[in-house]
Amino acid sequence: MIRSRDDADTRVRTRRRLLQAVATGAAALALPGASRSALRSETPDLVIRLVAAPSQVSIRPGPPTQVLRFTGEVLSGRRDAVRPSESYLGPTLELRRGERVRIEFVNRTGESSIVHWHGMIVPARADGHPRFAIPSGQTFIYEFTVRNPAGTYLYHPHPDGRTGRQVYLGLAGLLIVRDDEERAVGLPDPSYQLSLVIQDRRIDEDNALRFSPTMMDAMSGVLGDTVLTNGVADAAFSVAPRTYRLRVANVSNARIYKLAWSDGGPLRAIASDSGLFDREQGMQTRPYVVLAPFQRVELLEDFAGRANAGRLSLISESFADPGGMMGMMGGGMMGGGMMGRRQGERLQIARFTIAGRSSMSSEPLTLPRAERSTPRGGRELQTRLEFRRMLGLLNGRTFAMDAVAPDEVLPLDQESRWAFVNETGGMAMPHPMHIHGVRFRILGRRGDAPTDLRDGLIDAGYHDTVLVFPGERVWVGVAPTEPGMFMYHCHNLEHEDGGMMRNCWFGARHAG
Numbered sequence: 001m002i003r004s005r006d007d008a009d010t011r012v013r014t015r016r017r018l019l020q021a022v023a024t025g026a027a028a029l030a031l032p033g034a035s036r037s038a039l040r041s042e043t044p045d046l047v048i049r050l051v052a053a054p055s056q057v058s059i060r061p062g063p064p065t066q067v068l069r070f071t072g073e074v075l076s077g078r079r080d081a082v083r084p085s086e087s088y089l090g091p092t093l094e095l096r097r098g099e100r101v102r103i104e105f106v107n108r109t110g111e112s113s114i115v116h117w118h119g120m121i122v123p124a125r126a127d128g129h130p131r132f133a134i135p136s137g138q139t140f141i142y143e144f145t146v147r148n149p150a151g152t153y154l155y156h157p158h159p160d161g162r163t164g165r166q167v168y169l170g171l172a173g174l175l176i177v178r179d180d181e182e183r184a185v186g187l188p189d190p191s192y193q194l195s196l197v198i199q200d201r202r203i204d205e206d207n208a209l210r211f212s213p214t215m216m217d218a219m220s221g222v223l224g225d226t227v228l229t230n231g232v233a234d235a236a237f238s239v240a241p242r243t244y245r246l247r248v249a250n251v252s253n254a255r256i257y258k259l260a261w262s263d264g265g266p267l268r269a270i271a272s273d274s275g276l277f278d279r280e281q282g283m284q285t286r287p288y289v290v291l292a293p294f295q296r297v298e299l300l301e302d303f304a305g306r307a308n309a310g311r312l313s314l315i316s317e318s319f320a321d322p323g324g325m326m327g328m329m330g331g332g333m334m335g336g337g338m339m340g341r342r343q344g345e346r347l348q349i350a351r352f353t354i355a356g357r358s359s360m361s362s363e364p365l366t367l368p369r370a371e372r373s374t375p376r377g378g379r380e381l382q383t384r385l386e387f388r389r390m391l392g393l394l395n396g397r398t399f400a401m402d403a404v405a406p407d408e409v410l411p412l413d414q415e416s417r418w419a420f421v422n423e424t425g426g427m428a429m430p431h432p433m434h435i436h437g438v439r440f441r442i443l444g445r446r447g448d449a450p451t452d453l454r455d456g457l458i459d460a461g462y463h464d465t466v467l468v469f470p471g472e473r474v475w476v477g478v479a480p481t482e483p484g485m486f487m488y489h490c491h492n493l494e495h496e497d498g499g500m501m502r503n504c505w506f507g508a509r510h511a512g
């Protein structure tokens, strides 16, 4: 296993040198340090430079915190495509459906990295697979046309074995797609839209973020004791008494949130990971919403109804740790000192102060028509999820840079049924399973979603990440449109870095 991995790395390095030689000779690519390019179109609508580098920010009062941070600028095209962030988070990239985009990723982190556009359907060479990771000092050029519908997506690093660390230290950002269809829905206009990026961290007394997972962290994933929303502790927002569109993204390494309003009111969801629900599905109202790492939900919240109280909080309610054994260790062995580091702890996410005059709430909502479904007739796949000690396994196999097994190949333009089975072997843990390069439907679940979480699951709409509880089997419908090598993995970042990640291949698989 180790041997073949070394061989694979050598092959990638050789290919990289070859491509570097080609790139050096190409006049069109006059970029210092440019290494590799994804498919290059001649005239992109938008050219963005995204730089990842060490930086210092203020997370809470006291000394500044050392982070890794994305910064961005528009080199040509719409100036409003990059909205700087005030925290360590990367700028929010705001793209339009149909736009041809070039993104120059400049790695100045001091270590190998590559960026993945989470949830986006892009060509394989623009997907940020770890085989494209570049050393610090180099630039990787992505080119793609925005195919996704309007929605809330993400970007983050994806180097093999170091994703958890790089995200933890600050490398992540929102990627928002807008389109004409959402404009017809009757949603609150952009000044009444808020994004909430939720993360948890351990912040030392000197305000330092240190990523040093213990053995237990490596199993359960790294959990923090402090919630940072949009990069700050104890986040507070001032809102008007009217309807808002809230985009909520869980960008935590391993923490699952049970989102609820402090006044017990329901949450009204209009979108999941990958775009608005359709007219038949309608708005999804839940007493609480379960959000696993890197899942998103969009809510339509009427603060007018809460104006009397004047304040409201978004919280994460307590729940029993679905990784039963981890819960026992966290609660039993570690005792009270570990409060806030146990999956299922009650946490404060954001405070809202409602002020100002009540104004007209938004017009009635007209959700889009259902998308044309892809014909079925693809393959039937099944993947067993296991995590044993420090090693993640998918059908008994761990990650290898170039490997694709026969049960990891899906045809293009037909819907395959793919079952994720969290029923056997290993330790009982929930696994948020993510597939690159596609939007999938959740076709069904069988088994044991915990009773204190199952009413908060939203299976309507399109997704790119689905939470599979211990004892559960979840079927998704996947219809890839981009050919080539992509990946699927657990999005608990410590599980991913622990090898719970594999390549998948869309389209005809060539030998070798």
Ligand SMILES: [Cu+2]
Pocket: 387, 430, 431, 432, 490, 491, 492, 495, 496, 500
């Ligand atoms: Cu996992």
